[in-house]
Amino acid sequence: MIDVDRKLGPWRGRVWGLVLNFVGNVIALVGLVRLMRGGSAWVLAFGLAVTLVCVAVLAVPSRGHD
Amino acid sequence: MSETSESRSGRRTAYPIAESIPQEALDAEVAALEALAARPWPTRIWGYVRLGGPGFMGAALTLGAGSLTSAMLSGARFGYKTMWITWLFVGVGVFMLAAMVRFTCKGGFRVIQEQNRRHGRFIGSFLTGLIGCLAVAMIFNAGQVSLGVHLLESLAGFSGVPLAKWVAVAVYGGLTSWILLSYGRGGRRGTRAVETVMKACIGLMLVAFGVSLALVGVDWAAALEGLFVPWLPEGGDDIYLVIASSASAVGVMDWVFLHYAGLARGWGEKHEALGRMDIGMGLFLPFVVVNLLVVALFAGTFYTPGLDAPGTAPELAAALAPLLGARGAEVLFYLGFLAVPISTTVGMSLAGAMAAHEALGWEPDVRSWRWKAVLLLPQVGLIGAWAANPIWLIITIAAFLSLSGNVVGWSMYLLLNDPEVMGEHRCRSYVWNLGILLGITLLNAVAIVYVMNRFGWWF
Numbered sequence: 001m002i003d004v005d006r007k008l009g010p011w012r013g014r015v016w017g018l019v020l021n022f023v024g025n026v027i028a029l030v031g032l033v034r035l036m037r038g039g040s041a042w043v044l045a046f047g048l049a050v051t052l053v054c055v056a057v058l059a060v061p062s063r064g065h066d
Numbered sequence: 067m068s069e070t071s072e073s074r075s076g077r078r079t080a081y082p083i084a085e086s087i088p089q090e091a092l093d094a095e096v097a098a099l100e101a102l103a104a105r106p107w108p109t110r111i112w113g114y115v116r117l118g119g120p121g122f123m124g125a126a127l128t129l130g131a132g133s134l135t136s137a138m139l140s141g142a143r144f145g146y147k148t149m150w151i152t153w154l155f156v157g158v159g160v161f162m163l164a165a166m167v168r169f170t171c172k173g174g175f176r177v178i179q180e181q182n183r184r185h186g187r188f189i190g191s192f193l194t195g196l197i198g199c200l201a202v203a204m205i206f207n208a209g210q211v212s213l214g215v216h217l218l219e220s221l222a223g224f225s226g227v228p229l230a231k232w233v234a235v236a237v238y239g240g241l242t243s244w245i246l247l248s249y250g251r252g253g254r255r256g257t258r259a260v261e262t263v264m265k266a267c268i269g270l271m272l273v274a275f276g277v278s279l280a281l282v283g284v285d286w287a288a289a290l291e292g293l294f295v296p297w298l299p300e301g302g303d304d305i306y307l308v309i310a311s312s313a314s315a316v317g318v319m320d321w322v323f324l325h326y327a328g329l330a331r332g333w334g335e336k337h338e339a340l341g342r343m344d345i346g347m348g349l350f351l352p353f354v355v356v357n358l359l360v361v362a363l364f365a366g367t368f369y370t371p372g373l374d375a376p377g378t379a380p381e382l383a384a385a386l387a388p389l390l391g392a393r394g395a396e397v398l399f400y401l402g403f404l405a406v407p408i409s410t411t412v413g414m415s416l417a418g419a420m421a422a423h424e425a426l427g428w429e430p431d432v433r434s435w436r437w438k439a440v441l442l443l444p445q446v447g448l449i450g451a452w453a454a455n456p457i458w459l460i461i462t463i464a465a466f467l468s469l470s471g472n473v474v475g476w477s478m479y480l481l482l483n484d485p486e487v488m489g490e491h492r493c494r495s496y497v498w499n500l501g502i503l504l505g506i507t508l509l510n511a512v513a514i515v516y517v518m519n520r521f522g523w524w525f
Binding site: 005012014015018021022025026029030033051054055056058059060061062064 | 476479483485494496499500506510515523
């Protein structure tokens with residue numbers, strides 16, 4: 001299981017996850033435009049997958065100390 | 067970390083505006099809340115509505131010229147098709163509001179101060195306090211004034227006595243300033259009085275728009291489709307309108323205001339249930355219902371595919387009024403509409419003053435000249451009464467502000483999930499976090515679509 005509260009470089013995993021989620025959102029919306037213009041659905045699917053994984057992982061509550 | 071105090075009402079964060087509230091009054095409120103918890107649901111809900119306040123103020127703040135204009139134009143241009151946006155965005159926003167209530171009741175800190183400490187002054191003081199609240203209050207109040215003054219002139223017109231613009235500006239400025247300066251005065255009395263005014267404004271909107279809709283009728287099939295089947299226009303100015311509708315739902319100012327208005331009421335650990343009910347009954351329901359009423363009202367009267375409807379809120383209101391039939395219904399519609407800018411001027415100015423004090427490290431003292439000056443700063447918008455058609459400016463700025471809303475949302479999510487900040491009161495619910503993250507993702511999407519449309523990449 002990924003520990004999103006571990007520090008990775010300057011930030012905690014949760015911050016990196018938020019940045020990655022944003023990138024996934026950009027890819028999904030660019031993919032949506034491409035699809036609507038007659039392109040393939042792969043970019044949209046990839047962006048949605050990144051978004052879903054990020055949201056699912058980041059929603060796990062912290063197991064930190066009490 | 068801010069100071070906290072212990073009492074029967076539990077640990078609470080010290081906030082100067084709440085200091086003059088007697089501890090016995092807060093303890094009595096907690097006792098009333100505990101008694102309510104054992105009562106049947108209808109009694110309990112009414113009790114929460116009576117004791118609530120910050121949530122209603124949040125709804126009154128959010129239901130402003132920007133959101134109502136977006137709703138009117140959406141109804142007139144797209145019919146019922148964009149109704150899904152309101153409940154979805156506000157519904158998802160409820161999870162973030164619950165986080166703000168958690169910070170208020172159990173966080174033991176004042177949120178902008180904590181953002182400064184954990185995430186830096188750029189995100190805390192600058193993006194959240196000065197841009198997300200004070201700048202919004204100053205810029206958007208011009209639109210509220212413009213609409214409010216126009217409505218006062220129109221109402222005076224019904225009596226056959228024309229009202230000079232400067233008189234309408236003086237009435238609007240005087241009334242809103244008087245309400246604003248009452249906040250926090252005389253212990254809890256002033257705060258509760260302002261909350262009551264805001265509740266009355268929401269009640270007036272519900273009655274006025276509800277009666278108007280009953281008079282013009284609803285296409286229920288189209289309305290149900292618009293509520294549950296997502297639809298978006300194909301870019302250009304139309305997409306800005308949808309972005310404005312989304313951005314004007316729940317945003318940074320609502321989050322910050324709910325937190326500080328709760329602190330100003332002296333909310334402590336045992337007020338969290340009241341705070342959550344206040345979000346549902348005071349903020350979510352009134353905001354969604356009023357918005358849907360307005361969209362349906364203008365969808366039913368002006369939406370004709372291929373034809374242009376009037377382009378501004380005053381033009382739309384003026385075109386709608388004769389369709390209501392009786393003069394009394396016209397007056398009621400205008401009175402309900404007038405409650406929109408008045409309550410928003412009050413709510414935004416309070417939010418701006420609270421946030422500016424936090425951002426600049428000042429303690430809010432409602433008797434000080436500094437508090438009064440900052441509180442009335444957005445009233446520079448009174449000159450907006452003479453500016454030509456600022457509605458599209460408001461909508462454009464609303465969209466622009468969506469660019470920073472997501473970053474502040476990230477900061478709030480991180481605080482709620484930080485064991486060093488929240489300790490045992492951190493988020494322990496997967497569903498709660500999921501809701502907050504969906505809200506952040508929607509805010510991300512609003513920002514991204516805004517940029518894409520700006521550069522011509524959106525359809």
